[in-house]
Amino acid sequence: xxxxxxxxxxxxxxxxxxxxxxxxxxxxxxxxxxxxxxxxxxxxxxxxxxxxxxxxxxxxxxxxxxxxxxxxxxxxxxxxxxxxxxxxxxxxxxxxxxxxxxxxxxxxxxxxxxxxxxxxxxxxxxxxxxxxxxxxxxxxxxxxxxxxxxxxxxxxxxxxxxxxxxxxxxxxxxxxxxxxxxxxxxxxxxxxxxxxxxxxxxxxxxxxxxxxxxxxxxxxxxxxxxxxxxxxxxxxxxxxxxxxxxxxxxxxxxxxxxxxxxxxxxxxxxxxxxxxxxxxxxxxxxxxxxxxxxxxxxxxxxxxxxxxxxxxxxxxxxxxxxxxxxxxxxxxxxxxxxxxxxxxxxxxxxxxxxxxxxxxxxxxxxxx
Numbered sequence: 001x002x003x004x005x006x007x008x009x010x011x012x013x014x015x016x017x018x019x020x021x022x023x024x025x026x027x028x029x030x031x032x033x034x035x036x037x038x039x040x041x042x043x044x045x046x047x048x049x050x051x052x053x054x055x056x057x058x059x060x061x062x063x064x065x066x067x068x069x070x071x072x073x074x075x076x077x078x079x080x081x082x083x084x085x086x087x088x089x090x091x092x093x094x095x096x097x098x099x100x101x102x103x104x105x106x107x108x109x110x111x112x113x114x115x116x117x118x119x120x121x122x123x124x125x126x127x128x129x130x131x132x133x134x135x136x137x138x139x140x141x142x143x144x145x146x147x148x149x150x151x152x153x154x155x156x157x158x159x160x161x162x163x164x165x166x167x168x169x170x171x172x173x174x175x176x177x178x179x180x181x182x183x184x185x186x187x188x189x190x191x192x193x194x195x196x197x198x199x200x201x202x203x204x205x206x207x208x209x210x211x212x213x214x215x216x217x218x219x220x221x222x223x224x225x226x227x228x229x230x231x232x233x234x235x236x237x238x239x240x241x242x243x244x245x246x247x248x249x250x251x252x253x254x255x256x257x258x259x260x261x262x263x264x265x266x267x268x269x270x271x272x273x274x275x276x277x278x279x280x281x282x283x284x285x286x287x288x289x290x291x292x293x294x295x296x297x298x299x300x301x302x303x304x305x306x307x308x309x310x311x312x313x314x315x316x317x318x319x320x321x322x323x324x325x326x327x328x329x330x331x332x333x334x335x336x337x338x339x340x341x342x343x344x345x346x347x348x349x350x351x352x353x354x355x356x357x358x359x360x361x362x363x364x365x366x367x368x
Contacts, residue, residue, distance in 0.1 A: 005106040006041045008088070011079065013041055020078065027078045032057055036071050040089065040099040049096040072097060121193055128189035128361055129182055135360020136181020137174055139352040144173030146348075147308070173307060180225050180254070181357050184261050187221025188214055188361065191262075192269075211266045218262030219255050226254020245317045248310040253299050257350050260295035264288045264358040284362075285355060292354030296347035308345040 006013040012021040015038045020027045029037065035057045040048060053068050072089060081088045090098045148169035152162035191213040230250030237244040267287040299306065305313065
């Protein structure tokens with residue numbers, strides 16, 4: 001088979017140039033080890049016997065099985081692979097090895113599929129931000145629907161316009177979710193895209209470093225968007241109504257939810273790395289939701305508020321507004337102190353947000 005460029009996961013193997021690349025970084029391999037990797041990749045999916053390695057890589061030079069074992073061990077280290085849960089090189093005991101990852105090729109004459117053109121960093125950032133914002137929008141629709149149905153039921157009982165209540169709640173929650181989702185998604189996307197992966201770094205160290213980057217990106221984005229929204233709302237109320245609510249959601253709540261989103265995203269990425277493909281199932285939903293649920297609990301216990309608590313504060317500040325009676329917001333007011341309703345609403349909002357956002361982000365991984 002003629003020499004050409006092979007693509008698998010984040011790696012590019014170029015036999016003609018004698019290079020193994022991860023992104024823009026060239027990984028160091030000696031000549032024998034590179035030849036062994038070329039043999040494995042060119043015969044992806046097929047069992048390569050030990051004798052074939054000795055014949056084609058070592059070309060008749062007498063070596064022991066330990067030399068081949070050391071070669072495979074070094075390849076796995078460079079690829080951040082694991083013998084116990086392989087993503088690239090699978091051991092077939094007593095027979096040889098098999099390359100199990102999907103391989104694409106740059107040559108149209110090759111038997112394997114030509115890889116799609118990968119978007120550059122700016123395109124990838126926009127893709128991931130859009131997917132995260134879309135997932136957050138779905139979460140906002142679900143949350144707004146729940147709150148809107150409660151308000152609509154109250155409106156029907158009092159003779160008010162139930163449809164108006166439902167539409168307003170759906171619109172408000174969805175717009176807030178899109179704005180916050182786009183901000184946090186961009187922070188997480190930047191953290192993931194600019195993660196440095198040294199060639200000799202152990203998988204556990206790499207995963208911990210990735211978690212740190214995602215916490216930094218998600219937390220910073222959540223802090224900034226929370227502060228911006230809080231300032232915008234306060235200034236709007238001061239401009240049009242002469243006074244602003246004293247206690248609405250802001251930077252602290254944004255920081256906590258951003259950190260929770262970073263943990264959720266890290267859990268989903270780690271699970272995807274360990275599995276052969278991404279699966280949208282109950283386990284993935286659980287991993288995406290739990291950090292958000294705990295973030296909502298922490299916010300509520302710390303005296304913070306999210307949407308329901310902010311609306312309750314508005315109803316307190318402006319008692320003539322009809323929203324307070326329609327949505328029964330007294331139970332959510334921070335002025336009432338600890339309440340089960342306030343805790344549940346905060347956990348629901350934060351859990352829905354992180355679930356929608358991070359499932360949206362990871363659903364894009366199969367296509368970019």
